[in-house]
Amino acid sequence: MVIETVISNITEMKSEEIEKRHVEKVYLESAHLVKRIQRVKTDHGREMGIHLKEARDLIAGDVLYMDDESLIVIDVIADDLLLISPRDFKEMGTIAHQLGNRHLPAQFEDHEMLVQYDYLVEELLQDLQIPYTRENRKVNQAFRHIGHSHG
Structure with missing residues (x-):
């Protein structure tokens, strides 16, 4: 799976929309938030590529993927x-x-x-x-x- 756009930010979503989905997280070092192209792995072992079309930094809470059952969200390592x-x-x-x-x-x-x-x-x-x-x-x-x- 290759992510080309950020869908939303979890802070902008309604709690019931989040609660009905399984949430996986991609943990990044803060220095990697500026990388538009990178290979990552979720906390559940799902590998994915990020290749953002838009010139923007990632931020904590960015939703990379969403369907009816799951969300993949950026989180930041302390x-x-x-x-x-x-x-x-x-x-x-x-x-x-x-x-x-x-x-x-x-x-x-x-x-x-x-x-x-x-x-x-x-x-x-x-x-x-x-x-x-x-x-x-x-x-x-x-x-x-x-x-x-x-x-």
């Missing part, structure tokens, strides 16, 4: 993350500037900045005394580098 919690605007600006200079992709949830774990970033946060925690957590979308050059 990443090793640093959850940065600046106490004020100055700390936020300082860490954003430092991470931006390193071209590190970040995501934001509530009042936290999420970056993939890096021991150098952890040392930087300790040196700057900016509060953070390290946690394994699922993200809904890939950490995406923003195209940029110092020209």
Whole structure:
């Protein structure tokens, strides 16, 4: 089976539509969410190819296949993350500037900045005394580098 389009996202479906179907999951690392072409296997051992026609990233909950009895849905494997919690605007600006200079992709949830774990970033946060925690957590979308050059 080759998947060429994402049907929907499970978050947009009615619960009764989900409950009446057997749900299989394709577990991906967050870095693989940006791949339009890949070979995957569901948690029930079904192999399939993904070859998206549309230029888009996959996100957690994307429905790859659906019939009257089953759904195949994308789920994301937890990443090793640093959850940065600046106490004020100055700390936020300082860490954003430092991470931006390193071209590190970040995501934001509530009042936290999420970056993939890096021991150098952890040392930087300790040196700057900016509060953070390290946690394994699922993200809904890939950490995406923003195209940029110092020209």
